[in-house]
Amino acid sequence: MPELPEVETTVRFLRKKVRNRAFIDVWTDFAKMLQIRQGSTGQVKKGNFEDFRKQLKNKKIQKIWRRGKNIILELSCDKTLLIHQKLTGHLLVGYWIMDNGYWKPKSRGFLGEKVNTYIHLLFTMDNGLMLGLSDLRKFAKVELWDTEKLKESKAILSLGPEPLAKDFTFEKFKEYLKNKKGKIKQVLMNQEVIAGIGNIYSDEILWEAKVNPCKEIKRLSDKEIKKIYDAMRKILEKAIKVQGESISDYRTPTGERGGFDKFRKVYRREGEKCSRCQAVIKKTKIGGRSAHFCPKCQTL
């Protein structure tokens, strides 16, 4: 699942490969994932794929950045593509050829692996390179915005701070947490509080900080908040360094697995021994989502 480190990995790769390239064409077999946003509120324009295709044609990618789990491609003519990969979507870069209804990678390699074959959207760039979106569950969204409208949209403005931003200090983190209520895991995953953390990294961060995911915010000591803050930065930075996790569907844009699985301590490790204290990792539900933790070193 692409969370902050996976999205960052993708964005860094895209900068190297498609910055300053222009779109020649776009193909999809699932037009529902594409939307044209317009007007002051960014309403969804009723339209069809041909509109989208026409508007994208010959637009040049000028700037590529990330906000939370969103990939943002700023284009020429004051347009911007906003891509959210949701659960199983991941962008891939390479060459494909249509082979009776399916896009087949032009050469052997990682792009041929099953997880990378659910291509439902494919852009062709002006140098022939292609940008594909493989998305098994088809939840991913690609929206075309007016650049200025996007910047003042709820989609961007409602997001909390970037956890790795230089000016996001411990004091600020504490302030952001203090007036929230609920369990720490839920709050960490709330994109309006902090942007980019999902189920995997919230579990990993809390294990690292030795804080139980069910602990209520108001019962956290300053010391615990500091440990969560430090763990958050440490884990996210580490994950970016190794190009994210690939326990499920995420792959880097070359179709390769990220390296974080080696460092994954609790997520989907129910029944295994805690690498710190040998107690058995437990799994529970918090707000309908799975939460993994060590009952011994993450006491309530």
Add this chain to the structure above:
DNA sequence: AGTTGTGTTGAAGA
């Protein structure tokens, strides 16, 4: 073979 779990986000329901 039918049921359940998967996890992000926004919308609908309470």
Add this chain to the structure above:
DNA sequence: ATCTTCAACACAAC
């Protein structure tokens, strides 16, 4: 307002 549940969708594992 604020909380919880569910739908979007496809597949693996049970």
